Amino acid sequence: MSDHQAPEPHETNDLAPVDTPVPWRRVHPVSPLVRGWLAVVAIAFVYGQNTLSSFFGDEEPTPGPEMVSEAPLMLSLLIGAGVLVLILLGFFLSWRFTKYQITERHVNVNSGIVFRQQRQARIDRVQSIDIAQPLVARIFGLAELRFDVADSGSAAMNLAFVKLSEAHQLRNEILARAAGLKDPAAPAPLTEPAPGHGTGIETPPEAPQPAAAQGLGASERVVAAVPVGRLIGSILLRPSTMIMIAGLIGLGIGMSMFEGFAPFYLLPAFLGMAGALWNNLNTGYNFKAAASADGLRLSYGLLDTRHQTVPPGRVAAIKVSAPFFWRKLGWYKVAVNVAGIGGAGNEAQERSVLLPVGSYEDVLAVLSVVLPDPGVEAPREFFASAINGAGTTAGFVVSPTKIRPLSPLAYKRQGYALTDTALVARNGALHRTLAIVPHARTQGLMLRQGPLARRFGVLDLSLATISGPVSPLVHQLDVAVGRELFLEQADRAAAARKQTDSNHWLGDA
Amino acid sequence: MPQEPIDPAGIHWTRVSPSYTKVRLVGWGIGALLTLLALCAPLVLHLTGVWEGFPLWLAIVIPGLMLLIDIIRMVLIPRQVAAIGYAEREDDLLVRHGLMFQKVLVVPYGRMQFIDVAVGPIDRMLGLCKVKLHTAAADATADIPGLPLSEGTRLREALAARGESRLAGL
Secondary structure, three states: OOOOOOOHHHHOOOOOHHHHOOOEEOOOOHHHHHHHHHHHHHHHHHHHHHHHHHHHHHHHHOOOOOOHHHOHHHHHHHHHHHHHHHHHHHHHHHHHOEEEEEEEEEEEEEEEEOOOEEEEEHHHHEEEEEEOOOOOHHHEEEEEEEEOOOOOOOOOOEEEEEHHHHHHHHHHHHHHHHHHHHOOOOOOOOOOOOOOOOOOOOOOOOOOOOOOHHHHHHEEEEEEEEEEEHHHHHHOOOHHHHHHHHHHHHHHHHHHHHOOOOHHHHHHHHHHHHHHHHHHHHHHHHOEEEEEEEEEEEEEOOOOEEEEEEEEEEEEEEEEEOOHHHOOOEEEOOOOOOOOOOOOOOHHHHHOEEEEEOOHHHHHHHHHHHHHOOOOOOHHHHHHHHHHHHOOOOEEEEOOHHHHOOOOOOOOOEEEEEOOOOEEEEEEEOEEEEEEEEEHHHHHHHHOHHHHHHHHHHHEEEEOOOOOOOOOOOEEEHHHHHHHHHHHHHHHHHHHHHHHHOOOOOHOO | OOOOOOOOOOOOOOOOOOOOHHHHHHHHHHHHHHEEEEEHHHHHHHHOOOOOOOOOOHHHHHHHHHHHHHHHHHHHHHHHHOOOOEEOOOEEEEEEEEOEEEEEEEEEHHHOOOOOOOOEEHHHHHOEEEEEEEEEOOOOOOOEEEHHHHHHHHHHHHHHHHHHHOOOOO
């Protein structure tokens, strides 16, 4: 990110304690090993196997081992040790050359041995900070900080690895600055500090830090958690899982028709399926959503754990969905579009989930954090009819009845409702979805109409948001209604925009 | 002008230059020529006796159908160009496209991330350009082709100025 206009820290005088240069700090010495352990193990394994097998005279282990097999054990051990030393030296240099610095306005990370890289991110543009702990890092008690900046999505900054406690402390510090708390002594929490039965993980260590950061980090209240049983149930009841299982069975039957069939032929299919299921389980395991002053804090993971914060001011669109097989159980899923996470890729998908599976109460609790002001009198009743209702209750405008031949099931449900702060679009009869787009976050609106829709006198209105899992759409609206809504909504968005300044997290909601 | 049933009421659209039709026609011509040539290959092979097995009627029908579709597309081009329009409102820019599949887009100036002005080779010959307004949302990219260069430059400056004064971050 190039910030030519961004003033240098020492030139500004509204931030008092900047004048002293901030010291550069180093990441934990074990970091390169944590990142590169797989390579080390692989090299050691291959080399060790080659050396040993050739030395102990197995017949012709690999092509071209003459040199190794003729060399005495001592020499090959020396070579092995040499390689190891080289790798360790590389690790050491890599650690030596990685430095970070957190100033009042920027986060700087320098890295690279030969090709040096200096990356700087403006703190008020940092969208969110995740704390990730891959399995090996967890063993060492280390964690990685990942910064998301608005436009890149993929090339976000990361800082790997620091001690877990230090990671939490750094995050709180940066969040406090990013949230626009210019005076570190100012009272931080905007929401009521919870009478905390926090998880304990967020509690900063004994290290001294600004009071504001302490306040931001400490007050946190778990609003929703996913029990393991429900998670497993939800994974099994997903259409994708059911299709996978059915496909596997079908494949098995199909293959058993042929002669010479052996069950292990199905192994690749099994592995693929197990991998997908495992991925769902791993990222949903021990899922906790907690309300804190800086937004919704999520933590999850079985082997790789992750802590992530979703600030309400950065949420561009929210989707509540009720898949067909979950409905009897009263389960819902909540996902959001957040700037910086991006839309494509597995990881982005996982990270935009606010609640993998939860009850209606959980949904409301999560919504109350990311959408603090829904703009309706009775949110509970409103969202109940928004998610599961049909017809024109709760102020919904639905598709005209003439559309019935096109959408025989959904025509009564698909429609929109306006609250003071957001547009709510309801869709689907079997797989029910609800998209919420705050007026102040509307990026644009689009009307579309194809030949068939023209014959029925309807059109689709889609609301543009930043990329993510939610693509809000008001389906098959009457032409007259749609045309009117289009300009009205554009004006409403403009009016809402004027009232908010979204450059700081806590300034808007 | 065909009727515009989905356009919001009370909007005065500025139309793009009619000579943009030529740009579209050249693009259409190249595309049509290449696909037709490719689809004629079985016919040529059959006639030269390399691939006797390919049924003659199919070898004729496929390029024939393609030719028909191409001609229909060509006839539609002038009307499609006439259907492109844009309107500058106080806080946002409206763009409309399409005849069969109509699309009306509104993009607030404050959401603008950057503006492209692109000039292709044929655009250059005709003194045209294409203005593209990008927002953080991938599907809210306003695309106005076929503007005269002077109008394109004016629009870019105007949009940039309004974007600045109505900056809304993300």
